[in-house]
Amino acid sequence: MPEIIVIGGGVIGLSSALALQQRGHSARLITRELPQETTSAAAGAIWAGGGLDGRMRRWADDSLTRFLTLCQVPDSGVTLQRIQDFRRHYPGAMSLPWFASRLAHCQRIPADELPGGFAAGLWLDVPIVAPPRYLQHLHGQFLAAGGILEVRQVDSLDDLLDDADLVVNCSGVGARKLADDPAVHPIRGQTLLVDAQIDKGFMDESAFTYLFPRGDGALLGGTQRTDDWRREPDEGESADILARCAAIEEAVNSANVLRVRVGLRPGRHAVRLDVERRTNGRIIHNYGHGGIGFTLSWGCALEVARLANAKPPSPPPPTGQGEASPQDFV
Ligand SMILES: Cc1cc2nc3c(=O)[nH]c(=O)nc-3n(C[C@H](O)[C@H](O)[C@H](O)COP(=O)(O)OP(=O)(O)OC[C@H]3O[C@@H](n4cnc5c(N)ncnc54)[C@H](O)[C@@H]3O)c2cc1C
Secondary structure: OOOEEEEOOOHHHHHHHHHHHHOOOOEEEEEOOOHHHOHHHHOOOEOOOOOOOHHHHHHHHHHHHHHHHHOOOOOOOEEEEEEEEEEOOOOOOOOOOOOHHHOOOEEEOOHHHOOOOOOEEEEEEEEEEOHHHHHHHHHHHHHHOOOEEEEOOOOOHHHHHOOOOEEEEOOHHHHHHHOOOOOOEEEEEEEEEEOOOOOOEEEEHHHOEEEEEEOOEEEEEOOOEEOOOOOOOOHHHHHHHHHHHHOOOHHHHHOOEEEEEEEEEEEOOOOEEEEEEEOOEEEEEEEOOHHHHHHHHHHHHHHHHHHHHOOOOOOOOOOOOOOOOHHHHO
């Protein structure tokens, strides 16, 4: 089979490249940054499929299946963790999420066990990804399957179509320029790795505060700043994250900060996962996953592999009637 070029070395590009290899394609991955320098490396990263429907739910569901399997694989960077997920405002009794039956443990926290200020909460056993290790795992699998990783900037999708029949665009926030898509914008986020040992995770969505246990410490977050392109850590934000997390978990008070990371979530009103046909070949776009790229990653990768294998439609009739639009290839 001819080679496929995948752009992007974050979780979306690496997962897509692997899914293509598993369908028998040979893949070359071109990325401006190494996987450990991407936005993906800065993420939490919890599987967070609540509130999704339609194809997003299907992608999240497929990813959950994958992550539950990866929890059994040593050194994959994916582990099952017990998390408390709190809401400050919740009308009535908290309903169980659509994926409750897929988890070994998912139950409401009784009202008399809720900390002050919270209206509802859940206990969940859910997959948590340690992105540096998981990206290394994906990268290793990609190379082991014969993949080639090239570090360079791509300035034109058309230029790549001279070398490959199919290009898969997983450029995250870079798609704003590369795909000329003004709907893509950065949502800057900052996380801290500290050397505290904690035995359960905590999430307060309304305050955007979370603590996740990891083999190498605890991951603390977070921040969410729309249209902020800065990639350097902000000391004020680090202090604010530490203060918020210390108010929840005593061990944070005496912890040392091991690493601060910043990522630019690829914000968009919806994920773009479709096929665009150009005169010299096809492009599958897979970008705009916002704050749930890990949650959707494997489901989207399987969809990319399915689209890559889908037969292109026959050429339009000579009259020019019935010409297909890009959506027809999806
Ligand atoms: C602080 C934080 C916490 C998060 N927490 C979670 C979480 O708990 N759960 C969850 O599911 N998600 C979470 N996310 C979101 C998740 O990290 C993103 O949705 C995901 O990383 C996006 O992956 P990506 O591969 O599309 O983008 P990226 O990781 O940014 O990768 C894009 C790749 O494209 C390359 N690229 C771009 N332009 C070009 C070009 N012109 N030429 C060559 N290469 C190019 C880049 O170099 C990079 O390799 C979080 C994000 C942040 C920042």
